[in-house]
Each structure stands twice: as C-alpha cells, then as structure tokens.
Amino acid sequence: MEHSxxxxxxxxxALDIKPDGIYVDGTLGRAGxxxxxxxxxxxxxxxxxxxxxxxxxxxxxxxxxxxxxxxLIHGNFKDISAIMDAQGIAGADGMLFDLGASSPQxxxxxxxxxxxxxxxxxxxxxxxxxxxxYDIVNSWSEEMLRTILYKYGEEKHAGLIARAIGKKxxxxxxxxxxELSSVIISAMPAAAxxxxxxxxxxxxQALRLAVNxxxxxxxxxxxxxxxxxxxxxxLCVISxxxxxDRLVKNAFSVRAAGCVCPKDFPVCACGVKPTLKLISKKxxxxxxxxxxKNPRARSAKLxxxxxx
Numbered sequence: 001m002e003h004s005x006x007x008x009x010x011x012x013x014a015l016d017i018k019p020d021g022i023y024v025d026g027t028l029g030r031a032g033x034x035x036x037x038x039x040x041x042x043x044x045x046x047x048x049x050x051x052x053x054x055x056x057x058x059x060x061x062x063x064x065x066x067x068x069x070x071x072l073i074h075g076n077f078k079d080i081s082a083i084m085d086a087q088g089i090a091g092a093d094g095m096l097f098d099l100g101a102s103s104p105q106x107x108x109x110x111x112x113x114x115x116x117x118x119x120x121x122x123x124x125x126x127x128x129x130x131x132x133x134y135d136i137v138n139s140w141s142e143e144m145l146r147t148i149l150y151k152y153g154e155e156k157h158a159g160l161i162a163r164a165i166g167k168k169x170x171x172x173x174x175x176x177x178x179e180l181s182s183v184i185i186s187a188m189p190a191a192a193x194x195x196x197x198x199x200x201x202x203x204x205q206a207l208r209l210a211v212n213x214x215x216x217x218x219x220x221x222x223x224x225x226x227x228x229x230x231x232x233x234x235l236c237v238i239s240x241x242x243x244x245d246r247l248v249k250n251a252f253s254v255r256a257a258g259c260v261c262p263k264d265f266p267v268c269a270c271g272v273k274p275t276l277k278l279i280s281k282k283x284x285x286x287x288x289x290x291x292x293k294n295p296r297a298r299s300a301k302l303x304x305x306x307x308x
Contacts, residue, residue, distance in 0.1 A: 004294045005032030006238055007302050010284050011096055012036050014236050014304045020044045021093035022230075024084070026077035026221065029102035031059040037096075038066040047087060049073045049080075051126040051212075052105065076126070078220035084228050091230035098238045099218060101125070101208060103296065113208060115200040118178040123211045133207045137180060138173045142166040152215070152243065153206030160187045161203055177204075205241070218244060222251035226275055229307035234279065238302050245283065245301050252276060252305045279304040 005011075011033060015023065019042040025034045028050035037046045048063075048070060050056055056074050063070045075083055077097060084092070101113055105125065109117035112133060121134040136145070142162045149158035164187035165174065174180050181200040188199045209215060225235055235252075239245040258274035283301035291298050 004290070004297075005030070005036070006098060006294065006297045006300045007284065007286055007290070008032060008036060010302055011236055011238070012040070014279065014284075014302070015094040015096065015234050017041070018044065018093060022089055022091070023047070024080070024092050024095040025049070026080065026095060026097040026225075027099065027102070028055050028059055028072070029098060030055070030104060031062050033096055033098065034059065034070065035063060035066075038063065038069050041066075041069045044093075045069055045071060047071045047073060047084070047089065047092075049075050049077050049083060051076050052102070053127065055102065055104065058104075076217055078217040078224075080221055081224045081228055089228075091228060092233055093230055094234045094236070095225055095229065096236045096238075097221065097225075099244050100214070100240045112177055113204070115177055115181040115198060115204050118176050120176060121174070121180060121207075123208045125212045129212075131211055133211050134173075134175065136207060136210055137165060138169050148210045149203055149206045151206070152209040153202035153204075154242070155202040155206065157188055157192060160189075163187070209243075215243060215247065218247050219251075222247060226255055226305075226307060231307055233307045235276070235305050235307070236302060237304075238300055239283075240299050240301075245303075248303050249283075252278060252303060256305065273308075275308055276305040277308055279306055 017037060017040040021044040023037050023046040025046055025048040028034055028048040034046055034048040053074055056072050059072055073083055105111055106113050109119050112119040112122035121132060121137055123133040145165060146158045146162040149155040149161055161184050164183050168174055168183045184200045184203050185193060193199050229235060237248045239248055255276035256274050256278050258272050259268045259270055260272050261268050261270045280303060283303050286297040286300055
C-alpha cells in the first residue's frame with residue numbers, strides 16, 4: 001500500500017515554502033513530507049532528521065533525485081540546535097515535526113512496537129540506545145510500571161496490569177509482545193476487555209514513550225526549535241495523542257504570550273516579549289477523505305506558529 005504522509009497538503013501550505021529557503025523535517029520517516037518540501041526548492045535545502053538508521057538508509061534511495069537539496073541526519077530532534085550548528089545553519093525558514101512512531105516502525109514485526117505481531121520486546125526508535133521494552137517490563141519495579149502506564153498510557157487499570165506483570169515475570173521473564181499482551185488482557189476487568197480498542201494499546205503506548213523518552217525529547221525540541229527559526233519562519237508540529245498535543249499547545253502559548261508576570265500585576269515588569277505568533281489557534285485536523293484512505297491519520301492534530 002502506498003504511504004500517505006499525514007496532513008501533507010496542510011503542512012506544505014503552512015510552511016509557505018520559498019524556493020531558496022532552509023527547512024527542517026525533524027521526523028523523516030518514509031520521507032513523504034521531506035520529498036514534497038524538496039520538490040519546491042531550487043537553491044534551498046531541507047535538513048531531514050530521524051532517530052532510526054533504517055529510515056535514513058531508505059531515504060537515501062528515495063530522495064537521491066534531489067541531490068544537495070536534501071541533507072539526511074541520523075539523530076534526535078531534541079538536539080535540533082546542535083544539529084543545525086553542525087550543518088552551519090544559523091536559522092531555518094520552516095520546521096516540521098511529525099511526532100510518535102512512524103508507520104514503518106509500527107509495521108515492522110521485528111521491532112516489537114505492536115501487539116499485533118509477535119516479536120521480542122524492543123521498541124527502540126534508535127537501535128544505538130541501550131534501554132528496551134524488555135528491560136522495563138522485566139526489571140523496573142511494579143510501582144514504576146504503574147506510574148508510567150498511568151502517566152504515559154493514561155491507563156486506568158495501571159495498578160492491575162503492573163501487578164500482573166510482576167507476578168508473571170516472577171516465574172519467568174516476559175520476552176515477547178504476545179506474552180506481554182496476554183498478561184495485560186488477563187489483568188483487565190471483563191468490561192475493559194470488551195472495549196473497542198485493544199486492551200494492550202495504552203500499555204504499549206506507555207512503554208514506547210518510556211523506552212524512547214519521547215515526551216522529554218518533544219519538550220526539549222519545543223524549547224529550542226523556535227530560537228532556530230528565522231523571523232517569519234513557521235513551526236509545524238503534528239501530534240497523535242493528548243499528551244503530545246498538550247505539550248505543543250502549552251509551549252506555543254507560552255511563547256506567544258511573552259509576559260510571565262503574575263496576572264494581578266497592573267503592568268508588565270518582566271520585559272519578556274512574544275517570540276511566536278499562533279497561525280492556528282485550534283489544531284488543524286485531517287479531512288474525512290484522508291482518514292478514509294489512512295485510518296492512522298484519524299487522531300492527528302497539526303499546530304502552526306510563526307517566529308516573530
């Protein structure tokens with residue numbers, strides 16, 4: 001099946017690409033967004049970053065026709081400032097970040113991201129990292145497991161699942177995605193097992209976020225990316241669940257507000273000026289036609305801000 005980049009038309013429109021501009025795609029993935037940016041460049045460049053070396057290797061083949069207009073970087077978007085400095089780029093005219101796991105990672109049965117395929121518990125976006133889902137499931141305390149399942153997965157049965165994992169691994173390590181999924185299902189109340197979404201979905205999300213420190217990386221990116229934009233440059237961020245979207249919304253709001261004085265101050269005493277202007281006060285969501293073609297786009301939300 002041909003891959004369709006999420007909110008592609010909306011992202012390209014929001015970036016307002018200049019042929020000689022400098023752009024950053026912080027989440028290369030299958031290179032769909034990167035290719036559309038590169039098509040619109042003449043003397044400009046797009047720096048495309050991904051934590052997954054396999055994404056870089058595939059993009060080298062797919063994007064070869066664009067030559068020097070594309071620079072591929074194996075790295076973490078949380079290091080956006082250091083990456084741009086290393087490339088000799090003082091500022092970008094636009095940045096795009098498509099958060100979460102990419103479709104190739106979810107679809108690759110060997111990577112251990114999905115409860116739909118049986119595989120070793122891994123979930124690393126960057127295989128250079130040492131921490132895996134196996135490590136968390138089998139060595140973190142039940143209390144730590146309960147905390148991440150509740151915090152990152154918004155799993156209301158986190159305590160039951162953590163205790164079930166603790167009991168199961170006490171007899172033998174939990175090695176695969178299907179083993180873990182079975183433990184989760186066995187721990188759930190009957191009513192929860194009858195819900196439309198798979199009982200393991202929230203737990204697997206929580207583990208993936210913990211393994212890759214995704215929320216920490218997003219927070220760091222949101223702190224640094226606006227300062228690496230040229231005046232008038234656009235920052236576009238696509239999120240897929242409430243935890244991500246909340247981080248983006250709050251970071252944009254703080255930058256757009258500027259002043260950090262207490263609300264009861266009659267006049268501003270801090271002198272902090274706004275550095276972003278909100279282009280979309282409400283998130284941009286996919287059209288029904290896109291959702292029909294790509295069900296994974298259903299929960300996508302795009303927020304756009306402009307550097308002042």
